[in-house]
Amino acid sequence: MTTTPAGAAAAVGRHLTLVAGVTAAAVALAAVLSLTAPSVHRAESKLVVTVHGAPVTARPAPGAPYTATLEDLVRSDVVATNVVQSLRLGMSSHELLSRLSTSSDPKTAVIEIAFEDGSRARAVRVVQQVDSVFARLVAARFGRMSLAASVFDPAHGLPGRVSPRPARDIAIGGVIGLALGALAAVARESRRPRTAAAAPAPRGPAPQVAALEKLLRNRDSTIERLRAELRDAQLHAPPAPPEPVAQPPDPRHLLATAGRFDLAALEDAVARDRDHPRADEWNAYLPLLRAQADAAGMLPPEFDGLVHDVFGDLLGRIRSDA
Numbered sequence: 001m002t003t004t005p006a007g008a009a010a011a012v013g014r015h016l017t018l019v020a021g022v023t024a025a026a027v028a029l030a031a032v033l034s035l036t037a038p039s040v041h042r043a044e045s046k047l048v049v050t051v052h053g054a055p056v057t058a059r060p061a062p063g064a065p066y067t068a069t070l071e072d073l074v075r076s077d078v079v080a081t082n083v084v085q086s087l088r089l090g091m092s093s094h095e096l097l098s099r100l101s102t103s104s105d106p107k108t109a110v111i112e113i114a115f116e117d118g119s120r121a122r123a124v125r126v127v128q129q130v131d132s133v134f135a136r137l138v139a140a141r142f143g144r145m146s147l148a149a150s151v152f153d154p155a156h157g158l159p160g161r162v163s164p165r166p167a168r169d170i171a172i173g174g175v176i177g178l179a180l181g182a183l184a185a186v187a188r189e190s191r192r193p194r195t196a197a198a199a200p201a202p203r204g205p206a207p208q209v210a211a212l213e214k215l216l217r218n219r220d221s222t223i224e225r226l227r228a229e230l231r232d233a234q235l236h237a238p239p240a241p242p243e244p245v246a247q248p249p250d251p252r253h254l255l256a257t258a259g260r261f262d263l264a265a266l267e268d269a270v271a272r273d274r275d276h277p278r279a280d281e282w283n284a285y286l287p288l289l290r291a292q293a294d295a296a297g298m299l300p301p302e303f304d305g306l307v308h309d310v311f312g313d314l315l316g317r318i319r320s321d322a
Contacts, residue, residue: 012182013157019181026177030169037164040116043123045131046153047111052146070140070149071104071111072284074134077277083129089122100130121159125154143230144305211273261307263293269314285310 012019049067053207075080080093080100089096096115104111117123131151138149266289289307293299299307308315309319 007189008182008186009207011186015185015188018188019178019185020127022181022184023174023177026173026180027170030173030176031166032171033164038118039164040118040162041120041123042114042116042158042162043120043127043155044114044153044158045127045151045155046112047113047131047134047149048152049109049111050148051148067104067106067111069284070134070138071102073137073281074102074111074113074130075100076281076284078281079130079133079137082133083126084135086129087125089126096126100126111149116162124155124157131155141306141309144302260298261304263289263297263299266307266311269318270311273314273317276313282311282314 030246033275049070075097077093080096083089084091084093084096099116101114101116113127115123115126115130117126131154135149135151140148142148204295267286270279270286273279276282285306289299292303
């Protein structure tokens with residue numbers, strides 16, 4: 001089969017009709033799929049994260065996780081479920097989150113929210129509701145810390161549509177068709193009969209060939225003998241001792257001192273209860289708490305209310321187990 005670039009180019013030149021046919025078929029297929037695909041529209045908005053009325057970028061380094069943490073909360077199941085129920089969308093929260101995208105830049109403290117839907121008007125309503133539900137959630141959970149999320153750029157639909165884009169799709173189809181046509185030409189060229197006469201086969205094996213065959217036979221017998229010895233050793237080997245099972249930390253050490261929470265113990269409890277329905281929400285709060293813990297890993301007393309509010313189910317289960 002032709003493998004060099006020069007040989008491939010020559011094969012394409014000898015089978016231009018085949019290449020052109022495959023390319024045309026790919027372009028036609030791309031055009032049909034693009035023109036019959038349903039339209040998808042996109043709506044966007046921007047939120048700004050502030051502390052005491054100023055963007056979190058004005059705060060020292062411990063405030064850096066705020067923007068990333070709040071972006072994760074935008075895509076939480078709590079926000080999605082509230083939006084689906086409020087607008088009666090007729091879809092699951094999982095489907096809504098699959099069409100919802102977010103991005104953020106800690107340097108600007110701005111969170112961008114986007115949603116794609118077949119209706120531009122419904123996409124705008126969904127983004128508006130996400131902004132409203134998320135702002136209320138931040139006020140309820142972080143109000144005591146003067147942390148807030150406000151709308152900077154209201155929800156609006158983008159002009160045109162996200163997909164399909166016939167011109168782009170047809171161009172991609174043409175490139176793919178050209179590549180497939182070239183491969184088909186090279187494959188057909190490889191099946192052409194060769195004109196060069198084959199060299200006559202030697203009448204008998206050369207001395208080097210005979211020596212090589214003997215060496216290969218000896219190698220095969222050695223390999224079989226080693227395999228038999230290995231199987232015998234495995235059959236008579238004593239069983240391996242069981243590995244010791246590490247004991248989980250005592251959950252009663254979650255409260256190190258009165259009114260203060262041990263962050264390391266709290267993270268361990270969340271990891272052990274990772275199958276809980278609220279595990280994703282707990283993990284979203286941990287970076288914020290980690291940034292506020294002291295050198296000993298203890299949280300300030302002013303975070304007690306937040307810990308009880310967010311991790312209440314986890315704390316109650318730990319105390320009942322203790």
